[in-house]
Amino acid sequence: MPLEIGFAEGLLFYRLHLLDGQLNGAHLCIQDRYLSNYIFEADRLHIMYQVDGPLKCYRITSVYTRMSYKEVTRPSAKSYF
Secondary structure, eight states: OOEEEEOTTSOEEEEEEEETTEEEEEEEETTEEEEEEEEEOSSEEEEEEEEESSSOEEEEEEEEEOOOHHHHHSTTOOOOO
């Protein structure tokens, strides 16, 4: 069963399918094609978006890394909030 991600208005954004431990999806917005890939590791989450079409052409790559309690609470730890 796919995982569906939608807009607040109720429209479908992505239908993601699990394959080899990754979630992959595609979405067509007018003539621009959005491809997504989510890779789950023990302490990391990789999210990649590739957008191609006549109006858009870009790639976004994000890596989220779990930090230990010691790393988060050390005096020199930066706060981004």
